[in-house]
Amino acid sequence: MNEFPYPPNRLPVLGDVLSLNPGKPVQSMTELADKLGPVYELRFGPMRMVIVNSAELADDVQSEALWEKEFGPPIRRLRKVVRTGLIAAETEDPQWGAAHRVLMPGFSREAMRGYHETMVQVVAELIRRWEHGGGPVDVAGEMSSMALEVIARAGFGHSFTRLDEPPAGNGLPVVKLMVDVLRYASRPVSVKLVDATIGRIALLRHRRNVSELQRIADNLIGDCPPVPAGSPNLLQRMRDTPDPDTGQRLSRTVVRDQVLTFLIAGHETSANTLTFALHALGDRPDIVERVRAEIDAVAGGDPATLTYDQVAKLQFLRRVVDEILRLWPVAGGYFRRPKQDTYLGEHRIGRGAWVYVNLLAVHRDKRAWGPDADRFEPDRFAPGATPRRTAGAYKPFGIGLRSCIGRQFAIHEVMLTLAHVLYAFDLEPDPKYRLSVDEFVTLKPAGLRMRMRPRNQLR
Numbered sequence: 001m002n003e004f005p006y007p008p009n010r011l012p013v014l015g016d017v018l019s020l021n022p023g024k025p026v027q028s029m030t031e032l033a034d035k036l037g038p039v040y041e042l043r044f045g046p047m048r049m050v051i052v053n054s055a056e057l058a059d060d061v062q063s064e065a066l067w068e069k070e071f072g073p074p075i076r077r078l079r080k081v082v083r084t085g086l087i088a089a090e091t092e093d094p095q096w097g098a099a100h101r102v103l104m105p106g107f108s109r110e111a112m113r114g115y116h117e118t119m120v121q122v123v124a125e126l127i128r129r130w131e132h133g134g135g136p137v138d139v140a141g142e143m144s145s146m147a148l149e150v151i152a153r154a155g156f157g158h159s160f161t162r163l164d165e166p167p168a169g170n171g172l173p174v175v176k177l178m179v180d181v182l183r184y185a186s187r188p189v190s191v192k193l194v195d196a197t198i199g200r201i202a203l204l205r206h207r208r209n210v211s212e213l214q215r216i217a218d219n220l221i222g223d224c225p226p227v228p229a230g231s232p233n234l235l236q237r238m239r240d241t242p243d244p245d246t247g248q249r250l251s252r253t254v255v256r257d258q259v260l261t262f263l264i265a266g267h268e269t270s271a272n273t274l275t276f277a278l279h280a281l282g283d284r285p286d287i288v289e290r291v292r293a294e295i296d297a298v299a300g301g302d303p304a305t306l307t308y309d310q311v312a313k314l315q316f317l318r319r320v321v322d323e324i325l326r327l328w329p330v331a332g333g334y335f336r337r338p339k340q341d342t343y344l345g346e347h348r349i350g351r352g353a354w355v356y357v358n359l360l361a362v363h364r365d366k367r368a369w370g371p372d373a374d375r376f377e378p379d380r381f382a383p384g385a386t387p388r389r390t391a392g393a394y395k396p397f398g399i400g401l402r403s404c405i406g407r408q409f410a411i412h413e414v415m416l417t418l419a420h421v422l423y424a425f426d427l428e429p430d431p432k433y434r435l436s437v438d439e440f441v442t443l444k445p446a447g448l449r450m451r452m453r454p455r456n457q458l459r
């Protein structure tokens with residue numbers, strides 16, 4: 001058996017706190033991989049985790065027979081906020097099973113078709129705001145409001161804001177609450193050591209934020225009308241549809257946890273993906289032109305007429321989205337644990353050990369993706385274009401039973417938004433901007449501002 005490599009400056013008791021930038025854990029894990037190789041171990045106090053950075057080793061943890069979802073520190077902390085929420089509950093928890101069964105039909109093709117018009121309306125509002133705005137746009141902030149509106153309106157029949165009105169000065173209060181809660185949840189382990197002392201104030205503020213978010217969710221549940229004749233939204237399903245297996249409805253607390261889970265998991269991820277995409281496309285007018293040509297071909301030159309089924313026909317745009325999620329897998333990675341003693345590459349690994357698959361590194365592994373793995377090149381997703389890609393090499397939505405339930409929702413939302421934005425505007429990046437990526441559970445471009453120049457002004 002081989003011991004896993006570990007950072008040279010490991011401290012007694014504290015472990016590897018000097019090796020990880022607590023504000024950018026995934027990015028510093030990726031840098032460590034350059035020094036320590038594709039797999040290594042990190043320790044923080046009593047906590048140990050093995051970090052996987054190559055596609056080949058990521059393949060090893062795919063088996064659902066040998067491996068299962070582990071939650072890791074950020075989601076374990078999030079669990080204190082969304083207790084029974086889908087993302088945080090153990091697979092064996094009957095409440096996870098019930099919520100999963102009740103919600104799965106909410107992401108079927110039929111249900112997705114029902115969300116399409118709402119998504120179009122939200123994006124159209126954003127386009128109107130930008131057309132009348134003129135100045136540079138805070139891309140991450142705007143995408144965050146847009147994605148929150150999409151999940152709130154499509155999922156819960158609720159609106160937090162209108163996007164064709166000027167943005168609120170300090171952003172939406174609900175977004176600020178969620179960002180603060182996520183920021184607290186993603187604090188590094190080293191900070192945990194001060195929780196009992198100066199961290200107490202932060203803890204009290206966090207608890208107040210959580211209560212406020214719960215109050216917002218309770219209001220949403222109370223305000224949502226009964227199931228209409230057509231297809232129910234996500235909230236109506238959770239609140240009013242019995243579990244097909246047990247015939248029982250989800251409790252009010254479980255519904256509240258799911259509402260918060262969807263608000264959190266279903267908005268930052270899509271928003272950050274869109275922000276990374278607009279950043280990358282700002283430097284690639286050639287790709288933007290190809291997307292526009294495809295919209296011309298599929299929708300006859302007017303993205304507003306795109307139907308649900310036509311969006312799926314935008315195959316090149318889909319490659320753009322796949323490629324941005326390869327380069328910037330906004331979830332950062334996922335945790336796995338072996339169900340029994342097994343092997344990870346040539347290393348023996350014990351049952352229950354924590355393994356973090358660092359997608360930022362795996363998705364740029366040159367052995368799987370080729371020497372230009374760091375380059376934004378959507379055509380690598382053309383059929384047969386990346387022959388060495390294996391099962392674990394691309395997993396932006398996680399693995400198996402516990403992979404992302406909102407995957408189709410997110411892909412449709414991101415494609416639709418890009419189709420509308422790229423068709424309406426030329427992207428003008430700030431030449432002085434250099435990409436800097438923040439991490440609060442998800443990866444997010446920091447401080448990106450771009451001017452959106454209406455295309456019809458140029459003609």
Ligand code: HEM
Pocket residue numbers: 069070071075086087088100151261262265266267269270273329330331333334335395396397398399401402403404405406407409410411
């Ligand atoms: C789970 C990624 C959008 C809801 C996950 C997981 C990943 C992920 C990697 C697995 C986490 C783990 O194994 O610990 C993404 C990405 C998105 C996105 C990259 C956007 C580009 C969404 C949206 C929704 C959503 C739009 C809701 C509408 C969820 C939920 C889970 C989940 C509820 C937990 C599923 C379960 O364990 O039962 N997502 N997600 N996600 N996602 Fe997403």
